[in-house]
Each structure stands twice: as structure tokens, then as C-alpha cells.
Amino acid sequence: MQVGIGPGEVVSAHKATLNSDTSRPYDKPKNGRIAIKVINHLGDEVLKVFRV
Secondary structure, eight states: OOTTOOTTOOOHHHHTTTTOSSOOOOOOOTTSEEEEEEEOTTOOEEEEEEEO
């Protein structure tokens, strides 16, 4: 989060990606794992952890 951004505010550069099905790039985590959470149209949730 950038300095000067208040609660509920979004950096304007990121607004365009909020309604996208493509993730923004991020650095590889130090622990070598990521978690993916999927929620279907019925509200069912699945969470799975992957090694990267």
C-alpha cells in the first residue's frame, strides 16, 4: 500500500484490473508457496496451496 492512500481508496493504476480475470504480476514468495481460492456462482469455496 502506498503512503497517503486512505481506507477504501484504490491506486488509480490498479482500478482497471479490479474487474479482470487476470492477476497482476507479483514476486515469488520467499516460502515458495501460493494459495489459490476459487468461489463459484453458488458461493462454494475451495482453497488450495501450490509450491512454485
